[in-house]
Amino acid sequence: MVTLTIDGKNITVRKLSTVLDAAKKLDIQIPTLCHHPELSPFGGCRLCLVEVKNIARPVTACTTLVKDGMQVTTTSPYLEKLRKTTLELLLSDHPNDCMLCERAGDCTLQELAYFYGIRENRFAGEKRPFIKKDENPVIERGMEKCILCGQCVRVCDEIEGVGAVDFAYKGFRTIVSTPYEKDLDCEFCGQCVAVCPTGALTGKMWAHKGRQKYVNQVDTICPYCGCGCNLTLHVRQNEIIRVTSKEDTVNEGWLCAKGRFGYGFINNPDRLKKPLIRIAPKTLDKRTTNKPKKFSSIFREVTWEEALHYVAKKLKEIKKKYGADSIGGLSSARCTNEENYLFQKFMRAVIGTNNVDHCARY
Ligand code: SF4
Ligand code: SF4
Ligand code: SF4
Structure with a gap:
């Protein structure tokens, strides 16, 4: 274990912790745009700069490991000026499209610009236009809003194991791109959308469905498979307009394409x-x-009563005519463990057959 001081407070943390981890334990907020607790440290956005006694220049808290006796300062007029200037530079080629942007109200970049009071753009200059072309039905890429935090690149590689996007070109021309800048063609899990701190990546299905302030959030369990991932449904006027998942859940906020984007059936009139x-x-x-x-x-x-009577009558007829083993039961991964248990019990004890199976049996 290592003991250090952050803003005058002592804290003891594990040896390979970063200064950012240690500050979090003390409830000290350090702004970040490229950091994600489940992804490898990147040190790209430069917002988490802190001062360490006896180190000449500020260092990034997300990539600096703690040391015994370290004395860290996380905020000072000098550090806040550095952070504000860094943000201004990040915003220098930004479209500032908050009035129409799908992420407005839920955008870390916007939140930080508000916090640091950035209205004028001292460094305004060339923009990086991006022509939208992806034909997929779920993910919208508006890369002119990308701040190159690299979270989408890392999540796609480190969590999803796909590597569908990466940095391309150099300097001002740097972009996050698919191979050969083709249309996005991947798992469409949407993890990149979930971690993006700006409006560069959004869900196509959310478009013009409503701002966060008009939305009720309801926590539930995904109905698709037996993994039971936790979902948060964003509901507006009794319609689900977006699905997310929280980081402190059993699935750590990660979802598959079905869980994140496959909610259209819920409000479909054909259901x-x-x-x-x-x-x-x-x-x-x-x-x-x-x-x-x-x-x-x-x-x-x-009615359900009539349907169940009908099924019971037919099962009895088949059993009488052809025997119990002429009937087979196939259960579903969408059911809970308890429902699957009851189903096999029903097949064995009521129907009288061991012909029972499950769609997710390995
Ligand atoms: S990404 Fe954020 S800061 Fe940029 S236009 Fe959208 S809401 Fe505004
Ligand atoms: S949707 Fe999933 S697989 Fe596709 S780029 Fe994003 S993280 Fe990678
Ligand atoms: S698209 Fe979003 S997550 Fe990816 S680098 Fe740009 S800002 Fe970061």
């Missing part, structure tokens, strides 16, 4: 909300096909 019973079609053209001519007439909406 089945009541049981349907298939009824024998009256009109069959037996000479050419067994399919009914009028598909719309083959389902009847019923």
